[in-house]
Amino acid sequence: MSSTATPSVKAIFESMEYGPAPESAELAQAWLMRHERSFGHFVGGRFVDPVDGERFATTHPGDGAELAQVAQGGAADVDAAVRAAQEALPAWQALTPFARSRHLYALARHVQKHARLLAVLEALDNGKTLRETRDIDIPLVARHFYHHAGWAQLRDSEFAGYEPVGVCGQIIPWNFPLLMLAWKVAPALAAGNTVVLKPAEFTPLTALAFAEMAAEAGLPEGVLNVVTGDGRTGAALVAHEGLAKVAFTGSTEVGRIIRQATAGRGLKLSLELGGKSPFIVFDDADLDSAVEGVVDAIWFNQGEVCCAGSRLLVQESVAAAVEEKLRARMETLREGPSLDKAMDIGAIIAPVQLDKITRLVEQCKAEGGRCYQPSWAQSVTRDGGLYFPPTLFSEVAPSSAAAQEEIFGPVIVSMTFRTPAEAVELANNTRYGLAASVWTENVNLALDVAPKLEAGVVWVNCTNVFDAASGFGGYRESGYGREGGREGMYEYLKPSWEARLEPYREAPSGVPDGAALGAGAPVGEEAIDRTAKLYIGGKQARPDGAYSYPVLGADGVHLGEAPLGNRKDVRNAVEAARKGTAWTKATAHNRAQVLYYLAENLDARAGEFGARLRAMTGARKADAEREVAASVQRLFTYAAHADKYDGAVHATPLRNVTLAMPEPWGVMAVVCPDEAPLLAFVSLVAPALAMGNRVVSVPSPRWPLAATDLYQVLDTSDLPAGALNIVTGDRDELAAVLAKHADVAAMWYVGSAEGSTAVERESADNLKATWVNFGDRRDWFDPEQGEGREYLRRATHVKNIWVPYGE
Ligand code: NAI
Numbered sequence: 001m002s003s004t005a006t007p008s009v010k011a012i013f014e015s016m017e018y019g020p021a022p023e024s025a026e027l028a029q030a031w032l033m034r035h036e037r038s039f040g041h042f043v044g045g046r047f048v049d050p051v052d053g054e055r056f057a058t059t060h061p062g063d064g065a066e067l068a069q070v071a072q073g074g075a076a077d078v079d080a081a082v083r084a085a086q087e088a089l090p091a092w093q094a095l096t097p098f099a100r101s102r103h104l105y106a107l108a109r110h111v112q113k114h115a116r117l118l119a120v121l122e123a124l125d126n127g128k129t130l131r132e133t134r135d136i137d138i139p140l141v142a143r144h145f146y147h148h149a150g151w152a153q154l155r156d157s158e159f160a161g162y163e164p165v166g167v168c169g170q171i172i173p174w175n176f177p178l179l180m181l182a183w184k185v186a187p188a189l190a191a192g193n194t195v196v197l198k199p200a201e202f203t204p205l206t207a208l209a210f211a212e213m214a215a216e217a218g219l220p221e222g223v224l225n226v227v228t229g230d231g232r233t234g235a236a237l238v239a240h241e242g243l244a245k246v247a248f249t250g251s252t253e254v255g256r257i258i259r260q261a262t263a264g265r266g267l268k269l270s271l272e273l274g275g276k277s278p279f280i281v282f283d284d285a286d287l288d289s290a291v292e293g294v295v296d297a298i299w300f301n302q303g304e305v306c307c308a309g310s311r312l313l314v315q316e317s318v319a320a321a322v323e324e325k326l327r328a329r330m331e332t333l334r335e336g337p338s339l340d341k342a343m344d345i346g347a348i349i350a351p352v353q354l355d356k357i358t359r360l361v362e363q364c365k366a367e368g369g370r371c372y373q374p375s376w377a378q379s380v381t382r383d384g385g386l387y388f389p390p391t392l393f394s395e396v397a398p399s400s401a402a403a404q405e406e407i408f409g410p411v412i413v414s415m416t417f418r419t420p421a422e423a424v425e426l427a428n429n430t431r432y433g434l435a436a437s438v439w440t441e442n443v444n445l446a447l448d449v450a451p452k453l454e455a456g457v458v459w460v461n462c463t464n465v466f467d468a469a470s471g472f473g474g475y476r477e478s479g480y481g482r483e484g485g486r487e488g489m490y491e492y493l494k495p496s497w498e499a500r501l502e503p504y505r506e507a508p509s510g511v512p513d514g515a516a517l518g519a520g521a522p523v524g525e526e527a528i529d530r531t532a533k534l535y536i537g538g539k540q541a542r543p544d545g546a547y548s549y550p551v552l553g554a555d556g557v558h559l560g561e562a563p564l565g566n567r568k569d570v571r572n573a574v575e576a577a578r579k580g581t582a583w584t585k586a587t588a589h590n591r592a593q594v595l596y597y598l599a600e601n602l603d604a605r606a607g608e609f610g611a612r613l614r615a616m617t618g619a620r621k622a623d624a625e626r627e628v629a630a631s632v633q634r635l636f637t638y639a640a641h642a643d644k645y646d647g648a649v650h651a652t653p654l655r656n657v658t659l660a661m662p663e664p665w666g667v668m669a670v671v672c673p674d675e676a677p678l679l680a681f682v683s684l685v686a687p688a689l690a691m692g693n694r695v696v697s698v699p700s701p702r703w704p705l706a707a708t709d710l711y712q713v714l715d716t717s718d719l720p721a722g723a724l725n726i727v728t729g730d731r732d733e734l735a736a737v738l739a740k741h742a743d744v745a746a747m748w749y750v751g752s753a754e755g756s757t758a759v760e761r762e763s764a765d766n767l768k769a770t771w772v773n774f775g776d777r778r779d780w781f782d783p784e785q786g787e788g789r790e791y792l793r794r795a796t797h798v799k800n801i802w803v804p805y806g807e
């Protein structure tokens with residue numbers, strides 16, 4: 001009795017065509033109608049009208065239909081939201097960890113209860129497929145809140161000595177709207193903070209729905225606030241003085257703007273930015289699995305994925321086979337309406353994004369790239385929807401725009417390599433470093449290659465898998481900070497000792513005033529020979545400018561001359577550190593031995609160093625001796641840590657082990673304060689070295705001789721050339737050069753508030769990770785402030801390597 005329009009079972013079996021399999025939009029439409037398709041901001045536990053009343057439409061990219069009007073937040077709206085978050089803070093922090101944990105648990109339950117509404121609403125607002133929102137986004141959101149309900153419960157025991165930061169401003173993109181909310185909100189609340197979140201202008205709806213659910217779940221008013229709007233709203237939030245932390249996911253360009261805008265304000269900052277991640281296929285890989293992997297790497301979420309595997313690197317001998325299989329697979333991909341449950345690829349978020357993809361694809365063609373799209377590719381633009389077909393480029397030069405720029409669409413470029421070394425080199429030939437995927441049946445090869453890839457996540461024989469227990473985040477211009485796991489919790493906590501510090505009473509010095517002291521004049525050969533030197537690449541070196549400055553003792557006595565290092569000296573030191581890879585490659589045991597040796601050699605000359613400290617600082621004999629002894633001890637501490645501060649195996653719920661490995665940054669800059677000139681120097685340099693970094697250091701400008709006296713100790717301690725470089729001179733001048741230097745991956749600065757601001761500002765371009773003191777004074781003798789795991793954590797970043805098992 002079937003109607004004539006419905007094909008018979010026999011006909012279906014013959015053609016095996018997919019019919020439409022639409023999910024009902026009813027739940028989501030009913031929710032929108034209940035709000036009369038118009039939303040204010042969510043502040044203090046309820047929807048509030050925007051102060052200046054401006055609104056804009058959010059649409060469904062699959063047909064262009066308007067879903068609702070949302071508010072364009074201005075400064076007054078942001079201010080109201082930050083105030084609500086500030087007011088909510090004391091009561092939220094007064095709750096027991098158990099009580100906060102119950103709230104996070106309730107949020108997870110509510111996400112599950114409303115999973116269908118959220119999945120449909122997300123598919124509508126973003127244009128992505130329901131298959132993905134239902135099976136990936138929303139389950140991961142629930143998992144994230146469950147996992148962090150656990151961290152909330154365990155905060156005080158697992159993060160003893162740390163405390164919440166305060167009000168967090170969080171800005172998220174449109175590609176995984178609710179998942180990015182979860183990644184931001186769950187750890188913030190678990191740590192005991194309150195939040196103002198700004199969703200992306202294209203996809204504000206699930207954030208608003210979530211905020212409403214949170215209120216329904218009993219989350220106290222003001223703990224989570226949502227202000228909608230575009231980049232201007234984001235900028236207003238970042239500018240607000242009431243924030244203690246900014247967390248951002250989005251473009252590298254906006255990441256830089258936010259680094260600039262937050263410089264010197266004492267904020268914590270985490271940036272999760274763009275990527276151009278390599279997908280490496282070795283010739284012994286299971287090629288069919290690898291091809292399915294490519295589908296997940298670049299056609300998942302239309303390729304609008306920060307960690308998308310957008311550069312396919314295939315070993316030459318299997319390149320033709322992989323391409324053939326891939327072309328065949330592309331033919332069977334289905335692109336179309338989000339709510340059709342049998343679609344693989346949905347709509348592109350907005351015309352501006354479609355234009356960007358089109359522009360880069362045309363450019364790649366013009367540059368000679370060979371473009372392949374499936375035969376059905378022409379027929380995708382329909383019903384006002386924004387679609388781009390899956391696209392494969394081959395014969396692409398590694399330096400071309402298509403191989404370097406983040407396209408953020410369903411476009412993959414492929415290149416070939418011959419040897420594993422060449423694969424690593426090609427993979428790392430990018431400014432980004434978010435993720436990488438490695439395909440081989442040879443576990444030795446996979447685990448040899450993974451640590452060599454400059455990326456925060458490495459997936460072995462899998463790709464685009466995520467879990468709340470594993471950290472996620474970038475190297476290089478992909479940003480810093482981690483989301484998920486224990487690593488991610490630290491982004492929302494601060495050491496309690498840091499919170500207790502007071503500003504310096506006396507401003508930290510630069511080099512003494514040249515005119516008054518007769519410095520800055522060129523000195524003759526003879527005088528230079530009596531002047532301390534720089535220490536670069538394991539050798540003493542004269543400063544480029546051949547200038548020196550006098551070092552005065554406490555009583556004004558002229559103790560000697562120190563070189564006035566300049567820009568060129570810093571560059572030489574960085575170059576030496578860049579080459580000093582032997583130290584990073586050394587085993588942890590070996591690094592420990594060298595640090596012990598250093599400590600012993602310093603101890604053997606304790607008297608001499610004590611006398612030097614007394615002459616410089618005017619310290620009493622006992623105090624100077626105490627500083628030397630504390631320095632020796634500190635070296636012992638970090639020698640001890642060198643082979644003990646290690647990683648973890650995260651319990652991610654797939655059939656895999658996820659290895660969380662703390663890795664050194666590579667080249668680190670360390671800029672030291674005046675006080676305790678030996679102990680502060682050792683306290684800052686030793687943890688960086690212990691973790692395998694090569695260091696460019698600037699010792700106290702006022703009393704640099706404690707550091708320059710170390711040269712002989714260094715020479716006799718088997719420290720490889722380039723591991724530690726010392727440039728004396730003006731702290732803030734040298735710090736600015738180091739902050740701007742693209743080859744310095746991380747930088748610590750302890751000095752003035754102005755110097756701290758400059759370091760954060762000058763690092764915006766190259767996005768190095770910085771740790772500055774904002775002009776606060778540490779007590780280097782206090783082991784809580786002067787040493788410990790925070791230093792080791794800041795001397796490393798964590799790479800998560802996913803290794804599946806089972807046949
Ligand atoms: P975007 O970086 O402009 O937007 C991300 C978020 O930042 C949005 O909520 C936006 O309103 C906000 N924002 C924009 N300007 C801001 C400012 N000055 N201060 C504070 N917040 C601001 O990214 P957009 O324009 O949506 O996409 C542009 C490109 O960025 C994409 O083509 C893609 O290549 C990349 N992108 C990368 C993402 C990632 O996850 N890594 C996510 C989204 C985009």
Ligand code: MG
Nearest residue numbers: 058059125202
């Ligand atoms: Mg939308």
